[in-house]
Amino acid sequence: MKILLCTNGSSHTVQALDLGTRVARAAASSVDILAMVERDREEEVHRLAEAAAGDLKAAGIPVTILRRTGRMAEEVVRQAQAAPYDLVIIGSRGRRGVVRLLLGSVALHVTKHAPASVLVVKGHARDLRQFVVCSSAGPVSEHTVRFAGRLARALGASVTLLHVMSQLPLAKDAVPDDLEASAEELIQRGSREGVHLSQMLDLLAMEGVATRAVARHGLVRDEIIAEAQEGRYDLVVTGAHVTPGLNARLVDNLSADILLAANRPVLMVRWRERRALNAGGDC
Amino acid sequence: MRSQQGKQVRWKKPGLGLSGLLLFALSLELMKQGAGGLAPLLRGHLAVTNAADSMGFGWLMAYLILSGSPVAAAGVALLSAGALSPLQAFTMVAGSRLGACLIVLLVGFIYTLRGHERRTALTAGVLSLLLTGSVQLVALPMGVLILSRGWLDGLSIPGLDGLAAGVNRGLEPLIGPLAAFLPGWALFVAGVGLVMLSFRLFGRSLPQMRLERTDFGQVPRLVYRPEVMFLMGLAITLVTMSVSISVGILVPLSARGYMRRENIIPYILGANISTLADTLVAAALLRDPRAVTVVATHMVCAAIVSLLVILLAYRPYERAISDALTWITRRRRNFAFFLGVIFVIPVVLILL
Numbered sequence: 278m279k280i281l282l283c284t285n286g287s288s289h290t291v292q293a294l295d296l297g298t299r300v301a302r303a304a305a306s307s308v309d310i311l312a313m314v315e316r317d318r319e320e321e322v323h324r325l326a327e328a329a330a331g332d333l334k335a336a337g338i339p340v341t342i343l344r345r346t347g348r349m350a351e352e353v354v355r356q357a358q359a360a361p362y363d364l365v366i367i368g369s370r371g372r373r374g375v376v377r378l379l380l381g382s383v384a385l386h387v388t389k390h391a392p393a394s395v396l397v398v399k400g401h402a403r404d405l406r407q408f409v410v411c412s413s414a415g416p417v418s419e420h421t422v423r424f425a426g427r428l429a430r431a432l433g434a435s436v437t438l439l440h441v442m443s444q445l446p447l448a449k450d451a452v453p454d455d456l457e458a459s460a461e462e463l464i465q466r467g468s469r470e471g472v473h474l475s476q477m478l479d480l481l482a483m484e485g486v487a488t489r490a491v492a493r494h495g496l497v498r499d500e501i502i503a504e505a506q507e508g509r510y511d512l513v514v515t516g517a518h519v520t521p522g523l524n525a526r527l528v529d530n531l532s533a534d535i536l537l538a539a540n541r542p543v544l545m546v547r548w549r550e551r552r553a554l555n556a557g558g559d560c
Numbered sequence: 561m562r563s564q565q566g567k568q569v570r571w572k573k574p575g576l577g578l579s580g581l582l583l584f585a586l587s588l589e590l591m592k593q594g595a596g597g598l599a600p601l602l603r604g605h606l607a608v609t610n611a612a613d614s615m616g617f618g619w620l621m622a623y624l625i626l627s628g629s630p631v632a633a634a635g636v637a638l639l640s641a642g643a644l645s646p647l648q649a650f651t652m653v654a655g656s657r658l659g660a661c662l663i664v665l666l667v668g669f670i671y672t673l674r675g676h677e678r679r680t681a682l683t684a685g686v687l688s689l690l691l692t693g694s695v696q697l698v699a700l701p702m703g704v705l706i707l708s709r710g711w712l713d714g715l716s717i718p719g720l721d722g723l724a725a726g727v728n729r730g731l732e733p734l735i736g737p738l739a740a741f742l743p744g745w746a747l748f749v750a751g752v753g754l755v756m757l758s759f760r761l762f763g764r765s766l767p768q769m770r771l772e773r774t775d776f777g778q779v780p781r782l783v784y785r786p787e788v789m790f791l792m793g794l795a796i797t798l799v800t801m802s803v804s805i806s807v808g809i810l811v812p813l814s815a816r817g818y819m820r821r822e823n824i825i826p827y828i829l830g831a832n833i834s835t836l837a838d839t840l841v842a843a844a845l846l847r848d849p850r851a852v853t854v855v856a857t858h859m860v861c862a863a864i865v866s867l868l869v870i871l872l873a874y875r876p877y878e879r880a881i882s883d884a885l886t887w888i889t890r891r892r893r894n895f896a897f898f899l900g901v902i903f904v905i906p907v908v909l910i911l912l
Contacts, residue, residue, distance in 0.1 A: 415781065442815075443820050443822055444819060445687070445818065445819055446683055447684050447817055447819045447824070448816075448817025458615065463874035495886075496821065496822060496879060496882055497783055497822065498875075499879060524778075526785075527784055527788045529787060
């Protein structure tokens with residue numbers, strides 16, 4: 278796995294560099310460290326990048342330090358487009374409301390424009406031992422689950438597959454049983470969601486990852502955040518917003534909402550083959 | 561032979577639509593002619609003397625005939641005949657929208673009695689009422705303010721004015737003898753009956769709408785942007801003129817009859833605005849600028865409130881509606897309480 282770590286010396290990017298180094302030690306085949314050099318932090322950024330590089334080299338991983346100046350969001354995207362990274366790791370300050378509206382979000386910009394999957398480090402970033410992976414029972418989910426499974430195997434983490442059913446029964450002859458069923462019941466019944474969950478559990482089991490499935494009922498956004506908090510997960514994994522064409526304007530970008538609302542690291546897995554997909558977010 | 565059948569099919573829907581329009585115009589004129597004689601009955605026996613009364617009256621009338629649009633049309637006809645003030649007509653139209661949700665609820669209730677699952681049968685009706693009620697809570701005082709300040713006075717729909725004049729001239733020879741022969745209340749009742757028939761004809765004249773192969777084919781599965789679903793509900797209901805028909809167009813998209821709540825909430829919010837398009841046409845056909853103002857005020861207020869919700873407070877609103885829906889449909893007792901509330905409120909309004 279080729280990983281790009283990014284820092285500009287600010288506290289949240291230092292945290293991202295720290296967690297990113299630990300992830301890279303377990304999962305990377307090569308690492309580039311993008312050091313954003315700012316006038317007042319030049320020495321500090323240099324020291325941080327060198328320390329991380331030394332750490333990774335000691336683990337036998339080839340490392341290159343790339344020094345850049347300018348706006349961090351644009352430079353990260355430019356670098357992510359320049360080489361075939363599997364994963365970009367950045368920090369997020371966690372701005373909210375008007376401040377975010379005025380100053381923007383580096384993490385959002387990167388997740389929107391970088392062609393690779395992005396791990397956004399925010400909140401209290403512990404070792405990544407428990408993942409919650411959002412699954413939409415759509416075609417993109419398989420890629421998301423595979424990617425999360427590979428990372429979980431490398432880190433020795435367990436995975437909880439989460440599927441949220443926000444549907445309401447509107448047809449007179451609709452059978453609403455699935456809308457309150459647990460993951461086990463969905464799997465037993467062989468419903469569309471159950472078949473998908475079962476397949477994804479098998480896929481993770483083949484990676485040698487400890488797994489379980491959870492189904493929640495309610496608004497997708499709220500239920501994912503609630504599960505992430507109640508389950509004390511270390512990482513929320515979701516598929517990136519990859520809908521092409523007109524659908525990109527029509528479909529809601531749930532992944533971005535989850536990224537903004539979560540108070541812990543979020544991994545947005547991007548499907549790199551830009552086929553004519555019809556899926557918006559993976560949850 | 562086959563081409564003759566094809567021609568018949570080709571002309572059937574426009575024919576039904578045109579017949580519906582003529583019948584609609586006739587029913588409005590009958591209601592207007594008959595409404596004058598109803599004023600003493602409304603003010604005396606039914607005690608419809610203020611805006612709260614007329615709202616309760618419109619609400620209960622919609623319950624009684626299981627439809628909102630004929631009651632809204634009756635409201636503007638009563639205004640046009642001087643039996644109601646603009647404010648009373650406004651609240652009667654609002655009441656008719658709230659009462660209109662009962663048909664969906666009642667059908668669901670009958671299905672429940674026949675052994676269907678409670679949540680399946682009742683969800684659409686409860687959701688419609690929650691959305692309409694929550695919007696009306698803010699739209700009503702806003703509309704009262706707009707009407708009292710006269711900000712939308714003097715509105716007219718240019719194209720329809722001429723058409724209305726022509727249609728009414730054509731109907732005069734029919735209405736004159738009927739008005740001479742029947743008492744006022746009978747003319748009004750006949751008008752309400754014919755307006756219901758005209759909506760049936762409109763319904764049968766609608767083109768088949770299929771969304772499966774469009775960009776909205778994934779509505780049951782994907783979560784669309786609320787503003788997109790809002791505009792979709794607005795546009796589709798502008799054609800169908802009925803919220804329940806518009807929701808019915810979405811249902812076949814899912815084999816299991818499921819729809820994501822994130823999509824259906826803004827869809828119904830949009831549909832609630834354009835469902836009054838037929839009442840706006842009714843107001844124009846009556847050639848009464850006050851009637852047009854009343855209906856337009858209702859639509860503008862509902863649009864402003866819905867847009868403010870969508871743009872500024874959608875997430876908490878969506879959460880509150882979703883939670884309320886879950887609570888109401890979870891237990892029989894909760895649903896009975898909800899049913900009690902929606903029957904008691906219009907009665908209380910009439911007693912005020």
